[in-house]
Amino acid sequence: MxxxxxxxxxxxxxxxxxxxxxxxxxxxxxxxxxxxxxxxxxxxxxxxxxxxxxxxxxxxxxxxxxxxxxxxxxxxxxxxxxxxxxxxxxxxxxxxxxxxxxxxxxxxxxxxxxxxxxxxxxxxxxxxxxxxxxxxxxxxxxxxxxxxxxxxxxxxxxxSSILLYYNKDMFEEVGLDPENPPQTIAEMAEACEKLLVKDGDTVTRYGLNVAVRRYQLANWIGGQGEYNFFGNNEGGRAGMMTEVTFGEDGSLDKFLTEWQKVVDTGAYKEVEDNINEEFSMGLFGMAIMSSARIGTIDSLVGDKFEWATAPLPKVDAADTGGTAVxxxxxxxxxxxxxxxxxxxxxxxxxxxxxxxxxxxxxxxxxxxxxxxxxxEADMQTYMEENPNYTVAVDQMRNSNVNVQEPFDIINWELDEIIKNNMAEFGAGNQDKDTTCTNIVEQCNEKLAEYARANG
Missing domain, CATH: 3.40.190.10 (Periplasmic binding protein-like II)
Incomplete structure (x- = not known):
């Protein structure tokens, strides 16, 4: 319709x-x-x-x-x-x-x-x-x-800025350096394998929880290289965005190739139920969430374990783009x-x-x-006392200004397409190439439909 x-x-x-x-x-x-x-x-x-x-x-x-x-x-x-x-x-x-x-x-x-x-x-x-x-x-x-x-x-x-949240106690328990969190998706996959705990065939502790949706994907697309756009017309900031460009420039395929390493661990939970509460309960060792959740996580975890934030793991170690606001x-x-x-x-x-x-x-x-x-002295003191917050500030300030979420006027529809396809890929029900093709074609179909209706 x-x-x-x-x-x-x-x-x-x-x-x-x-x-x-x-x-x-x-x-x-x-x-x-x-x-x-x-x-x-x-x-x-x-x-x-x-x-x-x-x-x-x-x-x-x-x-x-x-x-x-x-x-x-x-x-x-x-x-x-x-x-x-x-x-x-x-x-x-x-x-x-x-x-x-x-x-x-x-x-x-x-x-x-x-x-x-x-x-x-x-x-x-x-x-x-x-x-x-x-x-x-x-x-x-x-x-x-x-x-x-x-x-x-x-x-x-x-x-806000998107971050990696990780359980430092859990890292130490499995032999991971709690002061050296994963810097790339590949390193995050390696950490997932070590964090995984199973009771027979049942996973009782995952390595990572995140539902990859438009917001998350925009950051992994945008951060590639020096910077990268999600769609044409500078992701909708220089004019109406009428198509995604992450298919033709290869950035989506590159991300999915790396994400396959996470999926293959069997230690990845691809849907988010109650991610804040579940992280605080130790049901997984890592999560990808907005910096706006720092206060909530701090309150939920309390003194149950040590946790920290780190910059969003890169698609490629050479990427310098950073993350979107x-x-x-x-x-x-x-x-x-x-x-x-x-x-x-x-x-x-x-x-x-x-x-x-x-x-x-x-x-x-x-x-x-x-x-x-x-x-201001108050902010300087706050940042000294809250290193998890400072990680987010530094990541934002060190990112390329062109790394941004797209101005895709039908964002909720693109979000649904990305969420559904990435959930199927994460669950092992859909291969990488099909996922890539589906996301590109379905997003472009919706954008073209909107453009035809609205000029």
């Missing part, structure tokens, strides 16, 4: 009503509160510990910078599907019920570009008014992550109120300021998007 860029306005309107009811919003709120403050609404995706950190940062803004500038921010938790809710509002042209600022994942940037309500961060910098965070102070990897055709579309906020950014929207636009700009910059970044990042494990953070 072809993707459609628009849906009927009636359906979109109905969805909007449902959305607003669920969020507890009203459509008649004034932009000015009784005390004269300009009110803006901020949608975010953070829950649990991260949600508490998010609310704390917003409250601090309201009590300090917001109070000084006559701004009050109302934060609204929207679950994981902020981008989908924004699409619904945009399709219904329901500007009134847009938030002023929204936290969206990088994959949501291509969709946001189509919204007439979007305010590009690049345009705000070009206006040169009320600038409190200089663009040159923003981390170049994070800027590239949320830029399209060399324009910064959304403000970097919470970014993961995470989210801040999109601003114009609802026709200039005072709200100005307030949104001040708030958005605050979230990218050293003060807010230190508070949020040290509470969550996300990485700084503002390079001035590293000059």
């Amino acid at each position: 072809k993707m459609k860029k628009v849906i009927s306005l009636g359906l979109a309107a109905a969805m909007t009503v449902s959305l607003l009811t669920a969020c507890g919003q009203t459509t008649e709120e004034s932009s000015t509160s009784s005390d004269g403050n300009v009110q803006i609404e901020y949608w975010h995706t953070m829950s649990g510990v991260n949600g508490e950190a998010m609310e704390a940062v917003v409250n601090t803004f309201n009590e300090t910078v917001g109070a000084e500038n006559g701004i009050t921010v109302k934060s609204v938790y929207q679950g994981d599907d902020v981008s989908e809710k924004l699409k619904t509002l945009a399709q219904a042209n329901d500007t009134k019920n847009f938030p002023n600022v929204a936290q969206i994942v990088g994959a949501g940037v291509p969709s946001a570009l189509d919204y007439e309500q979007l305010i590009k961060v690049e345009d705000m910098y070009e206006k040169g008014e009320n600038i409190t965070v200089a663009k040159e102070d923003l981390d170049e990897h994070s800027v590239r992550a949320f830029s399209y055709q060399d324009e910064l579309i959304c403000m970097p906020f919470n970014v 993961g995470g989210s950014c801040l999109a601003m929207f114009d609802k026709g109120d200039e005072a709200q636009v100005d307030a949104s700009w001040i708030f958005t910059q605050y979230l990218a300021s050293p003060e807010a970044q230190i508070a949020f990042d040290t509470a969550t494990g996300y990485l700084p998007v503002n390079t001035k953070v590293y000059d």
Whole structure:
């Protein structure tokens, strides 16, 4: 079935009503509160510990910078599907019920570009008014992550890096050097074999757990050589991505050839059930996860065993690309109120300021998007006391700026294709060549279908 860029306005309107009811919003709120403050609404995706950190940062803004500038921010938790809710509002042209600022994942940037309500961060910098965070102070990897055709579309906020997590006690137990974790996929396969424990034919301890999906594959494709693109038009950043290029350039086949070594160990768990909990229970010795999970893993493991993080193992030892920036950014929207636009700009910059970044990042494990953070004594102390976090920071800063997740506007469909085929390959139900062909052809079919429907 072809993707459609628009849906009927009636359906979109109905969805909007449902959305607003669920969020507890009203459509008649004034932009000015009784005390004269300009009110803006901020949608975010953070829950649990991260949600508490998010609310704390917003409250601090309201009590300090917001109070000084006559701004009050109302934060609204929207679950994981902020981008989908924004699409619904945009399709219904329901500007009134847009938030002023929204936290969206990088994959949501291509969709946001189509919204007439979007305010590009690049345009705000070009206006040169009320600038409190200089663009040159923003981390170049994070800027590239949320830029399209060399324009910064959304403000970097919470970014992460993909890492190898490993059980140091388990390494020592099987004769692996806990201070020298695997640096390549081939070395990771060798470690898997040593970590494997079986009771007859039943595996009781795996060497590695990771479900290879779009996010993981984008890093192993992007990190090859000096850097490598996932698809054409620089992976969708120089123009619409209409095809994957990892088939024609051989990078997917190269990755799968190395990954075959992991599969062949019989010590690889190819699906993720409860990866955080299972790692903390010692059900496998290694896992590939985002740096944003460091705090969660630390809490779950406690003092049960020693663990550490390491850079993502390379496809080839000679690769220098590094890894892509993961995470989210801040999109601003114009609802026709200039005072709200100005307030949104001040708030958005605050979230990218050293003060807010230190508070949020040290509470969550996300990485700084503002390079001035590293000059602050609090962050320097935090990094000294948290070496697992420092590994992620160093990996991000040492990566090539062109190693990025793609701007593939149908990312969820490509993710499903990659996940399903890699699960079959990992389980031994599908050979390498079939897996390679399937991923390339199925991804390109979906991209071509979208391009035909949307120009």
